[in-house]
Amino acid sequence: MSELSESPSSAHLSERRVSGEKLFQGRFLEAWRDTVEMPDGCSATREYVVHPGAVVIVPLIETPEGLKLVLERQFRYPIGEAMIEFPAGKLDPGERIFDCGRRELLEETGYSAGEWARAGTMHPVISYSTEFIDIWFARGLTAGERALDEGEFLDVFLASPEELLALCRDGRVTDAKTMGCMLWLQNVLSGAWTLDWRSTERCDAEESKPPPRTGAHAAVRP
Amino acid sequence: MSELSESPSSAHLSERRVSGEKLFQGRFLEAWRDTVEMPDGCSATREYVVHPGAVVIVPLIETPEGLKLVLERQFRYPIGEAMIEFPAGKLDPGERIFDCGRRELLEETGYSAGEWARAGTMHPVISYSTEFIDIWFARGLTAGERALDEGEFLDVFLASPEELLALCRDGRVTDAKTMGCMLWLQNVLSGAWTLDWRSTERCDAEESKPPPRTGAHAAVRP
Numbered sequence: 001m002s003e004l005s006e007s008p009s010s011a012h013l014s015e016r017r018v019s020g021e022k023l024f025q026g027r028f029l030e031a032w033r034d035t036v037e038m039p040d041g042c043s044a045t046r047e048y049v050v051h052p053g054a055v056v057i058v059p060l061i062e063t064p065e066g067l068k069l070v071l072e073r074q075f076r077y078p079i080g081e082a083m084i085e086f087p088a089g090k091l092d093p094g095e096r097i098f099d100c101g102r103r104e105l106l107e108e109t110g111y112s113a114g115e116w117a118r119a120g121t122m123h124p125v126i127s128y129s130t131e132f133i134d135i136w137f138a139r140g141l142t143a144g145e146r147a148l149d150e151g152e153f154l155d156v157f158l159a160s161p162e163e164l165l166a167l168c169r170d171g172r173v174t175d176a177k178t179m180g181c182m183l184w185l186q187n188v189l190s191g192a193w194t195l196d197w198r199s200t201e202r203c204d205a206e207e208s209k210p211p212p213r214t215g216a217h218a219a220v221r222p
Numbered sequence: 223m224s225e226l227s228e229s230p231s232s233a234h235l236s237e238r239r240v241s242g243e244k245l246f247q248g249r250f251l252e253a254w255r256d257t258v259e260m261p262d263g264c265s266a267t268r269e270y271v272v273h274p275g276a277v278v279i280v281p282l283i284e285t286p287e288g289l290k291l292v293l294e295r296q297f298r299y300p301i302g303e304a305m306i307e308f309p310a311g312k313l314d315p316g317e318r319i320f321d322c323g324r325r326e327l328l329e330e331t332g333y334s335a336g337e338w339a340r341a342g343t344m345h346p347v348i349s350y351s352t353e354f355i356d357i358w359f360a361r362g363l364t365a366g367e368r369a370l371d372e373g374e375f376l377d378v379f380l381a382s383p384e385e386l387l388a389l390c391r392d393g394r395v396t397d398a399k400t401m402g403c404m405l406w407l408q409n410v411l412s413g414a415w416t417l418d419w420r421s422t423e424r425c426d427a428e429e430s431k432p433p434p435r436t437g438a439h440a441a442v443r444p
Contacts, residue, residue: 010303013297027267028350029270029271029350031248031251031253038373038375040375042373049271075235075236075237077256077268077437078270078352078439079345082236085348122396122398124346126307126397127298127300153234171342174342174343174344176399176401179401180398183401187387214301215299
C-alpha cells in the first residue's frame with residue numbers, strides 16, 4: 001500500500017499508444033480503438049469516444065428570497081428521463097472555453113453574467129471518453145432572450161442551494177456534472193474554497209486560445 | 223421561468239423512440255443511433271453508448287491516525303494520465319449491484335467489508351451513455367489479497383477525507399464519480415446526510431436480482 005505523500009511517479013502504470021483505428025464516425029459520436037503497450041510490455045486495446053470538451057456553468061442569482069441557482073430540466077434520451085442539471089454544453093470547433101460558457105448560458109437560459117470564476121475541471125467518464133467539463137461560476141446576471149438550438153427543449157428554473165442539495169441527497173439529481181458542481185458550491189458557500197472572480201471583459205481578454213488537446217484526443221488529432 | 227415547486231411533468235420535454243440501429247459493436251464499446259420523435263412532433267437522431275452500469279465504493283477505514291479512505295491511482299488512457307479515484311467497476315452480465323461492489327472492492331484493493339450502505343446513484347454522461355454508477359459506502363474492512371484482472375495495473379493508497387477534498391479543490395482529482403462521492407462523504411461526515419448501514423450478510427440476502435434496464439438501454443435490449 002503506497003501513501004499519498006510518496007512520489008506520484010506513474011511510469012509503472014502508464015500505457016503507450018502503438019497504433020489506432022477509427023471505429024466509427026457518427027453524426028455526434030466518434031469512437032476509436034487504439035492498441036497500447038502496457039507497463040509489463042504486453043499489448044491491449046482501448047476503445048473510447050473522442051469528445052471536444054464541454055463547459056458547465058453554476059449561475060448564481062440574488063433574489064429577495066436569497067441566493068438562487070439557475071437550473072435546467074431537459075429530457076436525456078439515453079437515461080429516458082427529464083433530468084435536473086446546471087447549464088452546460090460542448091465546445092464548438094476552435095472555440096475558447098470561456099466563450100463556450102458564455103454562449104451556452106445565454107443560449108439555454110437567456111442570462112448574461114457580469115462576473116465569472118473558473119473553479120476547475122472534471123472528467124465524466126475516464127474509462128471510455130476524452131471528455132473534460134470545465135466548471136465555471138457566473139454572477140451578476142442580466143436576463144435576456146434565450147436562443148435554443150433547433151430541436152432543443154428545456155425548462156429553466158431557480159432553486160436555492162439548500163433545495164438542490166436536498167435533491168442530490170434524495171436521488172432526484174443524479175447528473176454527475178451537477179453533483180461535481182455541488183461539491184464546489186458547497187465548499188465555496190462555506191468559505192472553505194475560494195473563487196477568483198473576474199469581469200466578463202477581463203475573462204474575454206485573458207483567454208487567447210482554444211484548449212490544447214490532451215490524452216488520446218491529442219494522439220488521434222494532433 | 224418555472225419554479226421547482228411546480229408540477230414536474232415532463233410531457234412537454236419527452237422524446238419517443240421510433241426506431242434504432244446499432245452503430246457498432248466493439249470489444250468494449252457498443253453504440254446505437256435511434257430516431258426519436260421530439261415534443262414538437264419533429265424527428266431527430268440520438269447516438270449513445272450502451273453500458274451495463276457500474277458501482278463505485280467509498281471504503282472507510284479507521285486507523286491510529288484517524289479516518290482514512292481507500293483510493294486508487296490508475297492510468298486512464300483516454301485522459302492520458304494516472305488518475306486518483308475510488309474503487310469502481312462495471313457490472314458483469316446478470317450480476318447484482320451489491321455483488322459487483324463487493325467483487326470490485328476485493329479484486330482491486332484486497333479489502334472485504336463487514337458493513338455496506340447504498341448512498342445513491344449517479345449518471346456520468348447523460349447526453350451519450352446509458353451508464354449509471356451506484357454509490358456504496360463500505361466499512362469494517364479486512365485486508366486480504368487483491369486479484370487484478372489481466373492487464374490491470376493500479377496503485378492502492380490511503381488518504382484522509384481532508385486530503386482528498388484538498389486534491390479535488392486543487393484540480394488533482396478530476397474524476398467526476400470520485401467528486402460525486404466526495405459530495406456524499408462530506409455531507410455524511412458533517413451529519414447532514416445519513417446512511418443506512420447493513421451487514422454484508424443482510425445486503426447479500428436482500429438484493430434478489432440484477433438491476434432492471436432503463437431508458438434507451440431497455441429499448442435496445444428489453
